[in-house]
Amino acid sequence: MPSAQDVGKMIARGIGPVATAVAKPQAAGGALRRVLELAIDGYGKLPGAKASAARQLQRNAGSTDAAVESLIDFHVRLASAQGFVTNLGGVAVLPVAIPANLTGVAVVQVRMVAAIAHLRGYDLDDNRVRTALVMCLLGGEQVVKLIMEGKLPTSPMAVATAPVFDPDLDRRVAEEVVSDLAGRIGGKNLALVMTKRIPLVGGGIGAVMDGVATAQIGKYAKSELVARRALRR
Secondary structure (H helix, E strand, O other), rough: OOOOHHHHHHHHHOOOOHHHHHHHHHHHHHHHHHHHHHHHHHOOOOEOOOHHHHHHHHHHHHHHHHHHHHHHHHHHHHHHHHHHHHHHHHHHHHHHHHHHHHHHHHHHHHHHHHHHHHHOOOOOOHHHHHHHHHHHOOOOOHHHHHHOOOOOOOOOHHHHOOOOOHHHHHHHHHHHHHHHHHHHHHHOOOHHHHHHHOOOOOHHHHHHHHHHHHHHHHHHHHOOOOOOOOOOO
């Protein structure tokens, strides 16, 4: 199995066209659909979410809970490797690195959440579930805040199990996630942005930020997407 660093490099090499689209808020829906496809189906030598879930389930002797923990741990390391790779260049590649890092983190985090959902019995081909997967990228605190502000109607769990798919909600979720990622990756703190312009130092900061964010999202997805039915094989 490729190391986290190797997979990070594969992601960094393969996300250029998607990164350009994700960087444009008006293209949020289409860009995140492409991110979902890459994360769930895989591409090149990068296995998709179902394959990743199956591998961890096998490695943990069929224990779903242990497999979920292993998935989170691996994707935290993967996000850190990806963040380091896409932030290494310093100011010379900054216009490219921010959207590339944004997209790379999204692919890694959606893949992790999708694999957790698959282990918990959710159908990854269901559009309601896909909306919920993307929604999880906001994290628990942001979801609660947006619900209280009336910008989101309910939790990812409720969205995944809703009676029907809501395309308008799917669009709003995509916009909120792209906005949140852009703010987190681009950096609202001037000191942080300036530090990320320094080669190598910026890579270290990117690795830490992406790893911490991925761990938080994994924890949220684990608590939110509770077991629904027998694992689809």
